[in-house]
Amino acid sequence: MLELKVLPTGCANRRRSNACDTCGARPLSVCASIDDADLSRLDALAEHLDLQSGETLIQADEAASHVFNITSGSVRVYRLLSDGRRQITGFLFAGDFLGLATGDTYVFSAEAIEPVTACRFRKSDYRTLIRETPALETALLDRANHELVAAQNQMLLLGRKTALERVSTFLLEMPTQDPARPGPQERVHLPMTRAEIADYLGLTIETVSRVFTRLKTQGVIRLISLSEVRIEQPDVLRALADGEA
Amino acid sequence: MLELKVLPTGCANRRRSNACDTCGARPLSVCASIDDADLSRLDALAEHLDLQSGETLIQADEAASHVFNITSGSVRVYRLLSDGRRQITGFLFAGDFLGLATGDTYVFSAEAIEPVTACRFRKSDYRTLIRETPALETALLDRANHELVAAQNQMLLLGRKTALERVSTFLLEMPTQDPARPGPQERVHLPMTRAEIADYLGLTIETVSRVFTRLKTQGVIRLISLSEVRIEQPDVLRALADGEA
DNA sequence: CGCCACTTTGACAGCCTTCAACATGCGTGG
DNA sequence: CCACGCATGTTGAAGGCTGTCAAAGTGGCG
Numbered sequence: 001m002l003e004l005k006v007l008p009t010g011c012a013n014r015r016r017s018n019a020c021d022t023c024g025a026r027p028l029s030v031c032a033s034i035d036d037a038d039l040s041r042l043d044a045l046a047e048h049l050d051l052q053s054g055e056t057l058i059q060a061d062e063a064a065s066h067v068f069n070i071t072s073g074s075v076r077v078y079r080l081l082s083d084g085r086r087q088i089t090g091f092l093f094a095g096d097f098l099g100l101a102t103g104d105t106y107v108f109s110a111e112a113i114e115p116v117t118a119c120r121f122r123k124s125d126y127r128t129l130i131r132e133t134p135a136l137e138t139a140l141l142d143r144a145n146h147e148l149v150a151a152q153n154q155m156l157l158l159g160r161k162t163a164l165e166r167v168s169t170f171l172l173e174m175p176t177q178d179p180a181r182p183g184p185q186e187r188v189h190l191p192m193t194r195a196e197i198a199d200y201l202g203l204t205i206e207t208v209s210r211v212f213t214r215l216k217t218q219g220v221i222r223l224i225s226l227s228e229v230r231i232e233q234p235d236v237l238r239a240l241a242d243g244e245a
Numbered sequence: 246m247l248e249l250k251v252l253p254t255g256c257a258n259r260r261r262s263n264a265c266d267t268c269g270a271r272p273l274s275v276c277a278s279i280d281d282a283d284l285s286r287l288d289a290l291a292e293h294l295d296l297q298s299g300e301t302l303i304q305a306d307e308a309a310s311h312v313f314n315i316t317s318g319s320v321r322v323y324r325l326l327s328d329g330r331r332q333i334t335g336f337l338f339a340g341d342f343l344g345l346a347t348g349d350t351y352v353f354s355a356e357a358i359e360p361v362t363a364c365r366f367r368k369s370d371y372r373t374l375i376r377e378t379p380a381l382e383t384a385l386l387d388r389a390n391h392e393l394v395a396a397q398n399q400m401l402l403l404g405r406k407t408a409l410e411r412v413s414t415f416l417l418e419m420p421t422q423d424p425a426r427p428g429p430q431e432r433v434h435l436p437m438t439r440a441e442i443a444d445y446l447g448l449t450i451e452t453v454s455r456v457f458t459r460l461k462t463q464g465v466i467r468l469i470s471l472s473e474v475r476i477e478q479p480d481v482l483r484a485l486a487d488g489e490a
Numbered sequence: 491c492g493c494c495a496c497t498t499t500g501a502c503a504g505c506c507t508t509c510a511a512c513a514t515g516c517g518t519g520g
Numbered sequence: 521c522c523a524c525g526c527a528t529g530t531t532g533a534a535g536g537c538t539g540t541c542a543a544a545g546t547g548g549c550g
Contacts, residue, residue, distance in 0.1 A: 077397075079397060079398075079400075079401045081401070081405060081406070081487065081488050082489060083488055083489075085405040085406075085488070086405070087400055087404040087405045089396075089397040089400050089401070100390045100393075101390045101391065101393060101394045102387050102390055102391055103394070107394055107397070108394075108397060130383075130386075131379070131383070134376070134379060134382070137379070137382050137383065137386060138375075138376070138382065140386060141375075141385060141386045141389060142347050144386060144389035144390055145345045145347055145389055146346065146347055147393055148345075148346060148389065148392055148393060148396060149346045149348070149352055151334075151393060151396035151397070151399075151400070152322075152324060152334040152352070152353060152396070153324075154396075155324075155332055155334050155396070155399055155400060155403055156326070156332040156334070158400055158403035158404045158447065159332040159403045159444075159446070159447030160326060160330040160331070160332045160447060161326070161330075162537080162538095163537075193495095193496070193497090194496075194498095195496085199404075201404070202403065202404030202405060203538075203539090204538075204539055205496090205497075205498095206497095206498080206499085206538085206539075206540085207537090207538060207539075209497060209498055209499080210498085210499080210538095212497095212498090213498070213499085225547090226496080226497075226546090226547075226548095242326065242327055243327060243328055243330070244327055244328075407505080407506095408505080408506070438528070438529090439528075439529060439530095440528085440529095448506080448507090449506075449507055449508080450528090450530095451506090451507075451508085451529095451530080451531085452505090452506060452507075454529060454530055454531080455506095455530085455531080457529095457530090458530075458531085470515095471514090471515075471528080471529075
């Protein structure tokens with residue numbers, strides 16, 4: 001059974017059929033340009049991993065020997081300052097790639113935030129493989145460029161948005177839990193803690209909590225549980241996210 | 246005369262021989278894997294542009310019809326919020342690529358901040374070209390992944406660093422003016438205004454100015470002119486950039 | 491049922507922004 | 521060559537958003 005998936009990272013709307021509504025990017029497995037033979041070769045080189053919450057996939061400053069592909073679960077990618085300040089640069093989900101950056105050592109860390117399954121490739125195998133599979137290389141290049149756009153989005157958020165705008169944007173960009181049902185009754189699952197949301201949005205736990213409370217009080221969202229949010233007024237949330245209030 | 250250059254964007258140390266000290270990335274023109282024939286085909290498709298300061302290369306929301314390669318000068322890439330807040334996501338210099346992101350319309354704008362020369366490719370030509378030039382595709386993939394790391398750096402800066410740390414980091418990452426002379430007497434050229442630095446670092450003009458004054462007063466830097474900085478104490482500046490003071 | 495980590499809430503402080511005034515520098519034109 | 525004028529940059533004072541510190545509340549899991 002082939003486990004490899006390739007999806008754009010940080011894609012705002014991954015909710016329906018695992019495809020990105022914005023750019024149409026899809027898992028490699030449903031991408032026309034990658035045929036079964038290519039996928040088989042990929043799979044043959046893959047090492048399958050299971051990780052518990054909190055376990056490490058990648059440790060900053062260690063030798064960059066592997067490339068990962070997440071097949072289920074969620075992962076946090078982050079960098080640290082020497083005094084412990086943390087910036088989470090992204091959350092990864094099924095289909096996301098990890099560890100592609102050039103260089104001999106990783107410059108970031110990555111850990112599971114819930115049970116994760118992943119494929120691991122030796123970097124040398126990976127290099128050989130893309131050299132022999134132009135379609136894969138093209139798909140990865142598209143993905144990388146897509147991620148750069150997502151990164152620019154995040155820079156805009158971190159550099160210029162208020163706490164309210166940041167949290168609103170975050171809620172809108174998290175993949176929703178309900179793949180089948182579009183429409184206004186959006187339910188968002190948050191596998192990460194408030195601390196992780198804070199470190200992703202450049203805020204503190206307290207500020208994130210206060211904004212959640214504020215959105216709840218105003219009836220824009222409803223907290224079904226700590227990790228389950230229902231967006232009651234998507235239009236209002238979108239307006240808040242873009243600073244139009 | 247071939248004008249195409251491919252360099253990693255946001256590379257901290259581009260000072261010596263146009264190569265990145267960190268990862269060794271180099272212009273395509275000196276990259277062994279791209280031969281002269283490939284470069285000739287690239288050049289044949291290139292349209293050469295000259296822009297004055299302030300002129301637009303790319304306008305957000307317009308059709309993404311072209312891909313650019315900067316051959317001289319500096320460019321600002323930015324995104325806007327509806328109320329005018331601006332986040333500059335990067336400054337581009339000779340060798341940088343622009344407009345690679347997928348999608349039918351550009352999601353960011355790009356303007357010259359000083360006289361710029363650039364090459365322009367039609368996106369369809371560009372796609373054909375990389376399909377036929379695996380070495381180019383590989384180089385672009387490496388560059389894209391390199392840029393992702395730079396973007397993560399910037400997220401750490403915007404999300405978790407103080408004003409002093411941001412400005413210090415910025416001064417260290419700007420390419421220095423003196424390609425030949427390494428060592429402590431670093432001279433940094435800043436083609437951008439204080440407003441642009443502020444919008445790049447997620448600060449205000451006033452805060453940037455105050456930090457410059459503070460660094461100047463402490464003897465860490467010296468302002469030769471408004472756009473020319475000499476780093477008197479690189480070690481101190483590095484410590485400040487990483488929050489070790 | 492109880493522990494413990496996580497979350498929420500409150501009071502206060504600080505960094506950066508905002509608003510304002512002044513200084514500087516550079517290009518233009520006399 | 522110098523004076524003028526405007527854009528850009530610097531400096532100062534006050535205020536606000538978010539951070540910090542502290543304590544109470546909540547929920548998940550054994």
